Amino acid sequence: MKLKSLRLAAAMSLSALLLSAVPASAAVIGVQVMASDGSYFTASGPSQYWHSAAGGYCGGPGLWCSPNTYRWTYDYNATYGQQNSAVWKVPTEQLVFSRAYAFIPRRNATCRTAFYTMSYSGVSGYEQALDQLPYYDQWAPLFGGKSFYRARQIWLSDGQQGFNLSTLEQIAFDEIKIES
Numbered sequence: 001m002k003l004k005s006l007r008l009a010a011a012m013s014l015s016a017l018l019l020s021a022v023p024a025s026a027a028v029i030g031v032q033v034m035a036s037d038g039s040y041f042t043a044s045g046p047s048q049y050w051h052s053a054a055g056g057y058c059g060g061p062g063l064w065c066s067p068n069t070y071r072w073t074y075d076y077n078a079t080y081g082q083q084n085s086a087v088w089k090v091p092t093e094q095l096v097f098s099r100a101y102a103f104i105p106r107r108n109a110t111c112r113t114a115f116y117t118m119s120y121s122g123v124s125g126y127e128q129a130l131d132q133l134p135y136y137d138q139w140a141p142l143f144g145g146k147s148f149y150r151a152r153q154i155w156l157s158d159g160q161q162g163f164n165l166s167t168l169e170q171i172a173f174d175e176i177k178i179e180s
Contacts, residue, residue: 032178033062034088036070043173045084049073049158056174057103060137070174072108073158085157088176097147100154101177104135109172117155120148132172139177151178 034040035058043050056070073084100118109132117127128143142154154176 034176035065036174037067040089040091043086049083056105072172075111075169076158086173088154090151096180098151098178098180100142101139103175104132104140105172106137108170111169111171116142119152121150
């Protein structure tokens with residue numbers, strides 16, 4: 001019985017020591033949702049090219065969050081250059097591996113090659129295209145579902161590859177979710 005108590009005390013001491021070495025802001029593990037037009041979202045580019053629509057995650061399944069709208073714009077290519085972009089900053093740095101997801105609303109998300117970029121581990125970046133068209137008010141896994149250490153921000157612009165003048169694809173900018 002005494003040996004069991006000593007092991008328990010040693011395990012508790014080790015846990016306390018490990019937790020004291022991690023900053024409080026980094027200890028959060030779970031799910032973080034960054035709303036479009038929320039405090040962790042920054043949009044840039046000419047305002048005449050941004051459109052707003054009711055719905056998306058905060059206007060549907062995530063009724064607890066605000067605002068209940070999302071943004072969208074048209075896909076442009078190198079001929080026109082990138083016009084509009086947005087960045088979602090992860091509010092709490094987590095010293096863990098995380099996966100990223102984008103909520104794709106049912107409307108205004110027809111882009112077949114929306115290139116999302118994630119910065120992680122302080123200096124690294126990863127980019128991958130996501131076909132927004134097949135999603136209908138759903139979370140779409142970004143970057144092939146891969147996990148990244150210390151996710152910092154996600155970036156998306158309207159300067160995509162695969163631009164097609166005959167279709168004028170629409171790119172939706174809605175919520176981003178980080179799961180640890």
